[in-house]
Structures are given as structure tokens and as C-alpha cells.
Amino acid sequence: MRRSFASLALAAAIAVSGTAGAKPARKPAPAPVALSPTAPKLIVAISVDQFSADLFAQYRRLYTAGLARLQQGAVFPSGFQSHAATETCPGHSTLMTGDRPARTGIxxxxxxxxxxxxxxxxxxxxxxxxxxxxxxxxxxVSAWHLKVPTLGERLKAVSPASRNVAVSAKDRAVMMMGGHDIDAAYWWRRGAFVTLNGRKISPAVEAVNGLAADMIKAGDAPMALPEWCAPRDRAVAAGSKTVGTGRFPLEAGKEAGFRTSPRIDAATGALAARLVDEMKLGQGKAPDVLSVSFSATDYVGHTFGTEGAEMCIQMAELDKTIGSLLDHLDAKGIDYVVVLSADHGGFDLPERLTQQALPGAVRVGSGLGPDELAAAVTAKSGVTAPGRLLYSDGPFGDFYFSAALSAEDKAKAQAALVEIARAHPQVAAAYTKADLAAVPMPGGSPQDFTLIQRARASFDPQRSGDVVILLNRGVVPIPDPSRGAVATHGSPWDYDRRVPMLFWRKGLAGEEQPAPVETVDIAPTLAAMLGLVVPQGEFDGRCLDIDGGAGDTCAPKR
Structure with missing residues (x-):
């Protein structure tokens, strides 16, 4: 029988004492500010990495546990990561700051x-x-690059007794949701949950690490395929790989099989529950913030794609994991509010999409790698540089020229690169830094943003590239799936930008709002629920009315 990590972790009682580890000394705290008398005692901010609005729509009627419960609250099926750079770090930086990457700097x-x-x-x-x-x-690991405070940091600044806690399999999710002033921060690294340099692992974390180590050492049986997953159980060739029929068997001693399966989410959820107990989150006089980013959907999406049996199993297990965490909070009698969203969406592997007769789903071709483009730029402009002429992290996104170039040569190289990129049949757009700097920050409905507005929402003049290249819709920037991931995200298109946004609190009237909203609206909405006053203009987002028509979510409560 396959063992449930979540049940093992939550059932094993441990003695808890102290805090979540040593923290750097803080400056003297300001005088506490009165918050709303109706503020929840615990904010639970959940991110499901690579949880697209399409994936949510596909499975929402089949959820029976945590994700079913959250649909009884305020549902926004068309939330937008409104920027172009739909990756994990930028997306997570929007969730608890209320700001787009152009302001977060990520x-x-x-x-x-x-x-x-x-x-x-x-x-x-x-x-x-x-x-x-x-x-x-x-x-x-550090939140050094994050230029704005998170909700947890804003809360702690006026309520020193409040705690700000974040857990995930990914360090970047923890740092972007927790921020700089964080009481407990844990992520997965080489087979165990770890924390910031200079801090100690708490007993709760040691216990979860022990359970994870035992499972990895012993291995685990394949996971059962829910009956409703049967239509997804179909083999698809992607280069030398075959995906679509996996069951996540865990080979003894293979940590990667634990991390790239629903088990890592179960471990993350169990750790969050234990930290609630250990730190007594939501059980003091001041409200606390607990950010939990579940990473397995992203790992599964990259490794197997979004439409096979593997993702179907992941959706079923994620639903249970979230349900276990919410049940644990209920058993503690905590007054909590949950918001669930995602850092970005995702796109299936083109080999399967082609079988489904989806036109335009292809892998990126030649000509867009940094070395290929550098050679083409030199041939066109005559510009060269000692060492590398052009830097990039792949065939799209930000491209940077050598710092050794003169201003004149850089201008020539930029013009050549833009011309070359725009002529490529798989490129939708190419913009210089000057092009993006000249565009005002977009407003209005995020679904109507033009490509250059989407790129502007990701643009930071100190960190963005000299040229930004965006690929056509349906182009997957992985030329050879045999060498690593079979599918990915990162595009400016809605399959990567659109994500669900769900709010739930006991007694909150259920409603569904199909109009587009943004993930930067989450932090202002939670701030309003707390009665946390934030100076006008510090959020890119806006407060959402989630009172089921009562109309006073965003009104000051004193």
C-alpha cells in the first residue's frame, strides 16, 4: 500500500518549543497600530506553481477536498500575471507585494x-x-533583489507581534512571498528543508525532514490513477522520452523522484501545519501571515507536460494536500482567510498538442540562441567584443550586450539585433530598452494589454536587457525535449499569464466574478481585510470586493 506522506507527517506528534530559529536582531519596533477588529488571525497565502486558469477550469468540477472548499468563497477564474516574463520569481514577487515586476525589480x-x-x-x-x-x-539565498515590501513585512512594521512565515520547495518562492523581514523561511535543498544562513532548523522541520528522508531511503509505490484520469492516460513521444502514462513510483534512494512528484507538496503542506503548531500561528493577539507555495505542479508540468496522467494525478493529490492543511487549521479553531493563486500558467508539450490538432504549437527552431544571434549581429553591424558579445538565458526574453562596447557600438548592435529578431518567423516582437522606457505603465483590463505593455510591466531600467525578444504564440522555447524539460512557460500569452484567484474565509459569501483581475490585487485586498493602511500609490493593484455583494471589503474598518 502506498504511504501518504501528509498523513505520516501530521500524525507523528512531536514536542515543540521556542521559535523557528535564530533571526538577525531587529531595529526597535514602532509603536503598534490598531488593526481592524474583524481582521482574521491568520492570512494563509497559497501559490500553486504553474497553476494556469486553463488547468483550474479543466479540473475544478473534480476536486473534492481543499480546492473544492475554496471554490465556495470568492472565485476569480481570470486572474492575470499581467506582465510578459511569466516565470516563477517574477510571478511570486507580485502575489504578496501588490506590485508588478517593473516595481518589484524581479x-x-x-x-x-x-x-x-x-x-x-x-x-x-x-x-x-x-x-x-x-x-x-x-x-x-536572500530577498536582496526585491525592491518593495511584502504584506507580511508591512504588517510587522505596524504590528511587531505578528509573524511572517513562508515555506516552499523553492527558495525563490519563499523569498518573494516572505520578503526581507521574515520570521521563518524554509525551502527544499538536496533532500531536506533548509533555511537562511545563520539560522537553526526548528524541531518541526527536523521532524518533517526525517519523514522525508525515511521515504526517500525506502522508496514508495506508484500512485493510483483516479478513475476520472483514464482519458489522460496516453503515451506521447517527446524526442527520446515518452510521457503521459506515469504513476510516480519512487525508487529507493532517488531524491529527484520525491521532489518531482506530488510528495513534495505533501511535505510542504505538512511542514506548514507543523509550523502553525510550533509557532502558534494565528493563535495570538496579533494576526500572522503564512505563505505556502506548492511546487509540484510546476515540476510535473516541466517533466511530463500538463495534459497527461501525471498532471491528473497531481491535481488529485494537490486537492488532498490543501484539504489536509485547511482541516488542520480548522481543528485548531483558528480564524483564518485563504487566498490561492499562481505565479504563472503553463503550456503543454507541442507533440501532444499537435495530436490534438492545435495549430501553431511547435518547438523553437534555430537562429535565436545567444551565440547564433551574436554571430548574426557581428555579420550585420561589424560590432565585436572581447569575450562574449551577447548574453541571454535562452532563445527569448532579455538580451544583454557586453559592457566593453562603446555607446556607439552598442547602438549599432541593438539596431542589428532588433532587425534580425523581427525578421525571424518565430518572433512576435523585439523591443529595445529605450522602446520600453518610453511606454507608460499600463492600466485598464490586463487581458487587453498589448505586447509592448506586457513587456513594460516586466521592465526595470537597471536590470532589464538591452533588447527584449518575445516569441510567437504556441512556440515552446525548448528545442530538444530529450535533454531536460519537455514543456515550459515564460511567454507573454494568456496560457501563461492567466491564473485563478480564490479567496475563502468561514462565513464569507460565495461568489464568482469572471471579469479580469490581477494578482497584484491580492495584497491590497488582504491589507483591507486586516485594516492595514497603505499609502496611496504604493500598490499597483487595487482592493477587490469579496463580500458577496456586501460592498464593504475595501472600506476602512476601525
């Missing part, structure tokens, strides 16, 4: 700084590259 998972004195010019979004021990692949 333009991508990776960007480049050609003038950086270290030999490695790549910069990871959640590293502190000032530390000589940090590299993009083995970072000193």
Missing part, C-alpha cells in the same frame, strides 16, 4: 549584469551576489 528567474565584477555574469533572482560564496547555481 524581471526574471535569471538576468545578466555584464558589468558585474565576478566572472559569472548571471544573477539569480533570490541570491545575494555581494557574498563571494554565492553563485546562481548555488546561491546565498
Amino acid at each position: 524581471i526574471a528567474n535569471m538576468w545578466f549584469d555584464p558589468a558585474n565584477p565576478r566572472a559569472e555574469k548571471r544573477i539569480y533572482c533570490a541570491e545575494d551576489e555581494r557574498d563571494p560564496a554565492s553563485t546562481p547555481d548555488d546561491p546565498v
Whole structure:
């Protein structure tokens, strides 16, 4: 019989004491500010990595546990990550800040700084590259690059007794949802949950790590395929790989099989529940914030695609995991509010989409790699550079020229790159830094943003590339699925931008609002529920009325 990690983790009682580990000393706290008398005691902010609005629509009638319960609250099926760079770090940076990447400064998972004195010019979004021990692949994890405060940080600034906690399999999700001033921060690294440098692992985390280690050592049986997943159970060839019929067997000693399966979500949920107990979250006089990012949907989407048996199993298991966490909070008698959304959507592998007669679903062809484009730029403009001429993290997104170029040569190279890119049959648009800087920050409905407005919402003049390239709809920027992921995200198109947004609280009247909203609306809405006053203009988003027509969610409550 397959063991349930969630049930094992939640059933194993442990003694808890102390806090979630040593923290750096804080400056003297300001005098507390009175919050709303109706404020919930605990904000539970859930992100499901790569949970597109399409995936939610496809499975929403089949959920029976946590995701079924959340649909009884306020449902916004057309939430938008309104920017173009639909990756994990930028998307997570919007959820608890209320700001788009243009303001958060988180333009991508990776960007480049050609003038950086270290030999490695790549910069990871959640590293502190000032530390000589940090590299993009083995970072000193930090929220250093996040330019704005999170909701948890804003709350702590006026309510010093409030705690700000974040957990995920991904360090970047923890840092972007938690921010700089964080009481407990845990993510998965090489087979265990770890925390920030200088802090100790708490007993709750040690217990979950022990359970995970036992399962990885022993292995685990394949997961059952729900009956309603049968139509998805079909093999599809993607290069030398075959996907679509997987059941997630866990080979003994293979940590990767644990991490790229629903088990990592179960472990994350169990850790969140144990931290609620250990830190008594939502059980004190001041409200707390718990951010939980579930990463398995993203891992499954990249490894197997979004339309096979693997994703169907993941949807069933995610529903149970969220249900277990909510049941745990109920048993504690906590007054809590939940918001669930996603950092971005996702797109299935083109080999399966082609079988489904979806026109335009193709893999990226040749000519768009940084070395190919650099050679083409040199041939067209005559510009060269010592070392690398052009840096990028793939065949789309931000492209950076060598810091050694003169202003005149850079202008020539930029013009050549834009002309070359725009002539490529798989490129939808190419913009220079000057093009994007000249565009006002977009407003109005996010579904109506033009391509350049979507790119502008991701643009930071200090960090964005000299040229930004956007691919056509349906072009998957993975040329060879045999070498790694079979599917991905990151485009400016709605299959990557549109995500669900669900709010739930006991007693909250249910409603569904189909009009487009933005993920940057989450933080202003939660701030209003707390009675947290934020100066006008500090949020890109707006407060949403989630009172089922009562019309006073966003009214001050004192």
C-alpha cells in the first residue's frame, strides 16, 4: 500500500518549543497600530506553481477536498500575471507585494549584469551576489533583489507581534512571498528543508525532514490513477522520452523522484501545519501571515507536460494536500482567510498538442540562441567584443550586450539585433530598452494589454536587457525535449499569464466574478481585510470586493 506522506507527517506528534530559529536582531519596533477588529488571525497565502486558469477550469468540477472548499468563497477564474516574463520569481514577487515586476525589480528567474565584477555574469533572482560564496547555481539565498515590501513585512512594521512565515520547495518562492523581514523561511535543498544562513532548523522541520528522508531511503509505490484520469492516460513521444502514462513510483534512494512528484507538496503542506503548531500561528493577539507555495505542479508540468496522467494525478493529490492543511487549521479553531493563486500558467508539450490538432504549437527552431544571434549581429553591424558579445538565458526574453562596447557600438548592435529578431518567423516582437522606457505603465483590463505593455510591466531600467525578444504564440522555447524539460512557460500569452484567484474565509459569501483581475490585487485586498493602511500609490493593484455583494471589503474598518 502506498504511504501518504501528509498523513505520516501530521500524525507523528512531536514536542515543540521556542521559535523557528535564530533571526538577525531587529531595529526597535514602532509603536503598534490598531488593526481592524474583524481582521482574521491568520492570512494563509497559497501559490500553486504553474497553476494556469486553463488547468483550474479543466479540473475544478473534480476536486473534492481543499480546492473544492475554496471554490465556495470568492472565485476569480481570470486572474492575470499581467506582465510578459511569466516565470516563477517574477510571478511570486507580485502575489504578496501588490506590485508588478517593473516595481518589484524581479524581471526574471535569471538576468545578466555584464558589468558585474565576478566572472559569472548571471544573477539569480533570490541570491545575494555581494557574498563571494554565492553563485546562481548555488546561491546565498536572500530577498536582496526585491525592491518593495511584502504584506507580511508591512504588517510587522505596524504590528511587531505578528509573524511572517513562508515555506516552499523553492527558495525563490519563499523569498518573494516572505520578503526581507521574515520570521521563518524554509525551502527544499538536496533532500531536506533548509533555511537562511545563520539560522537553526526548528524541531518541526527536523521532524518533517526525517519523514522525508525515511521515504526517500525506502522508496514508495506508484500512485493510483483516479478513475476520472483514464482519458489522460496516453503515451506521447517527446524526442527520446515518452510521457503521459506515469504513476510516480519512487525508487529507493532517488531524491529527484520525491521532489518531482506530488510528495513534495505533501511535505510542504505538512511542514506548514507543523509550523502553525510550533509557532502558534494565528493563535495570538496579533494576526500572522503564512505563505505556502506548492511546487509540484510546476515540476510535473516541466517533466511530463500538463495534459497527461501525471498532471491528473497531481491535481488529485494537490486537492488532498490543501484539504489536509485547511482541516488542520480548522481543528485548531483558528480564524483564518485563504487566498490561492499562481505565479504563472503553463503550456503543454507541442507533440501532444499537435495530436490534438492545435495549430501553431511547435518547438523553437534555430537562429535565436545567444551565440547564433551574436554571430548574426557581428555579420550585420561589424560590432565585436572581447569575450562574449551577447548574453541571454535562452532563445527569448532579455538580451544583454557586453559592457566593453562603446555607446556607439552598442547602438549599432541593438539596431542589428532588433532587425534580425523581427525578421525571424518565430518572433512576435523585439523591443529595445529605450522602446520600453518610453511606454507608460499600463492600466485598464490586463487581458487587453498589448505586447509592448506586457513587456513594460516586466521592465526595470537597471536590470532589464538591452533588447527584449518575445516569441510567437504556441512556440515552446525548448528545442530538444530529450535533454531536460519537455514543456515550459515564460511567454507573454494568456496560457501563461492567466491564473485563478480564490479567496475563502468561514462565513464569507460565495461568489464568482469572471471579469479580469490581477494578482497584484491580492495584497491590497488582504491589507483591507486586516485594516492595514497603505499609502496611496504604493500598490499597483487595487482592493477587490469579496463580500458577496456586501460592498464593504475595501472600506476602512476601525
